[in-house]
Amino acid sequence: MNRLYSFFCLLSTLFLFACGASEKxxxxxxxxxxxxxxxxxxVFRNLLEAWHPSLYWYTPRDSMSAYFDEGYAAIRDSMTEPQFRTVLSFVIAKVDCGHTSVRASKAYVHYLDTARLPLFPLVLKFWSDTMVxxxxxxxxxxxxxRGTxxxxxxxxxxxxxTDTLFNYIVTDGLNQTGKYQYLSTGLHFxxxxxxxxxxSDSFEIAYRDTAGLVKxxxxxxxxxxxxxxRRSLGRVLLPGTGQREKGPAQRTRPPSKRARKKRELLLTRNLQVDSASQTAYITLNTFEHGYHLRGFFRHAFKELKTRKVKNLVLDVRSNGGGDASLSTLLTRYLIDKRFKVADSLYTVRRHxxxxxxxxxxxxxxxxTLVASRKHNDGKYHFGYFERHHYSPFxxxxxxxxxxxxxxxxxxxxxCLFAGALKGQSNVTLVGEETGGGYYGNTAWMIPDVTLPNTKVRFRLPRFRLVVDRTREKNGRGVLPDVPALPTIEAIGKGQDFKTARVKELITAHRLQ
Known part of the structure; x- marks a missing residue:
């Protein structure tokens, strides 16, 4: 079934590529x-009301209808595309689904890729009532x-x-951690x-200096x-090479496609083993296809067995997800019991x-026709995942x-991966609440919708997934067993405070 899904996704990608046209x-x-x-x-409202299986999961129907009406009423005059997208984003954020989001038109994305527009100069780390x-x-x-x-x-x-910006940022359920992290990532803020x-041409910034004074x-x-x-430095980094040049006329040859791919793989998933502490560190930043994860997992766990590793630190802080078959595969290397991906997985219609x-x-x-069957509840269920149990390797x-x-x-x-392992006796979750939901999510198949006039796009997930109906549907992510939260000092020093906390836990466990 997963191969069938991947086949259709490939067809979809090829179709999009073939049909893309430049905007003149x-x-x-x-x-x-x-x-x-x-x-x-x-069109935006009708599609969400017709298709979205979790439109009223966290927001009652009457409240969601009021938000739809509020968005419509906001269109009182002509608007640019960004202004219109802001209206749509306000409404879509009320769905409380992190997989349902507004995207710029393809033409606008191409414009942003080449325009090199002025930017707010600070990249800020947000949490609670703090920005650094x-x-x-x-x-x-x-x-x-850094650290101010x-x-x-x-x-x-x-x-x-944050009170203002959070109204436009999507998240799973009532999760706030994901919104803080979103504002802290790249140029989102x-x-x-x-x-x-x-x-404006400039910004008035109030800050606290090193002596604690407000300035x-x-x-x-x-x-x-x-x-x-950069040019005034005389010796500058060449983009993407890690090498330096002495002047504009002495550029070296850019890395080959193979070298770039190798570097991308290393940054996306890698294994390091500290023999002294018998600890392995796996960084895994995606579950998407194209990164040879099946082979990487097999190699990594073979290495752990060969080198008799006792502690495994698995870093998924930057992992935004991907194919559930790959997250399920990794789970089977670690879990100690049989498990299911979903108690229920369904869509509300076929067309x-x-x-x-x-x-x-x-x-x-x-x-959807091939994979789902209509049940007595009127929903179209993806029965394979509702019935199938996976066993540990x-x-x-x-x-x-x-x-x-x-x-x-x-x-x-x-979150499917972390949630499945949460509570296992030899597993400790360290860090912060995940941005994705613990109870479930709305995803699986996520086509884009293109609005007919503005060409603004939005993502429209088709299936609602409930992982385990015995879990509390409180709108939270997967909570850590041991919190490791940011501090102003840690940001200023560039410290990896979560890895530091894990090392403390490993030392404490060894001394027991």
Missing amino acids: GFRPDRKYAPEVLRKDYT VAANLNRRDMTLR QVLSINGRTTQQL SSWYKDLFGY NIRIPLYDPRADTF SPYDRYINNGFLYELL KNLHFDGQVYILTGGNSFSAT
Whole structure:
């Protein structure tokens, strides 16, 4: 069944690639008339109400209807694409499904890839009522260095910023950890700040200095087109090579495709063994296909057995998920009992009057027809996963102490993995709550929808998955057994505080 699913996904990808067309004469400031936006919004609402199997899972029907009405009422005048996407994002965030999100049109994505637009210069780490500088794009700025606590931006405090931004950020259930982590990742904060508050030439920043005093500073926008700092250094990093050059005329040959692939694999999944402490460290940043994970798992656990490793630290903090068959495969190397992927896995229909807006809708309809059967509850169930039990591996099964590092970026299939092992006597989850849900999620097949006029896209998951109906449906992620939370000092020093906490646990266990 998983092979059939992968086959149809491949067909879908090839179809998208073949049918892609370049957008000519694109204008990012183009405004769409309100009647055009309302037509797209109506398609948006009708598709969610027809297809989404968890639309009212955490938000009651009457409340969700009120949010839909609020979004429609917000279209009072002409809007640019980003303005319209902001309206859609506000509504879709109320579904409380991390797999259901708004995406820019393909033309707008292409524009962003080449425009090199000015940016809010600070990359910030958020948690609770705290925001701390993780990086500063204005590299000449010696004041707002990594680890500096920012108290407000243009007068808006951390709480005021997150209270506003969280209304537009999707998450599974009532999870807040995932939203904090989302704002802390890459340029997400910069993008949302621009869309909701707008940019000016500079920003008034209140911060706390090293002496604990509150001070203010005005910082400029970061303009990548005007950044000559790298060239002025004389010796600079060549993009993607890790090598340095002495001047513009002495560039070395870029790495080969094979070398780039090897480096990508190493960064995505790797194994390190510390023989002195009999501890192995596996970093796993995805469960997606294309990274030879089956072979990697087999090699890694064979190595653990050969080298008689007693402790395994498995880092899935940056693992956003992927194919559940791969997360299930890894689980079988570690779990001590038979398990199921899902107690229930179903979609609410096979087709609707709005399917023409679903990208490759025919392929998804065909796959649903093959894989699901209608039950007495009126839903179409993916019965294979509801019935099938998986057993632990025997040959290369790891029976030592297992420490799983989790965080707000741990999502989707990663939560199936961590959730299945939670509570096992030799497994300890360390870090922060996962961004994905513990009780279940809405995913499995996730086509894009393209709205007919603006070409704005959104993801529309088809199946609701309940992992274990005996778990509490409280909207939380997989909670750690041993919390390891960020601190201002740790961010400032660039410390891996979660790995440090695991090493303490391993030492304490050895001394018992």
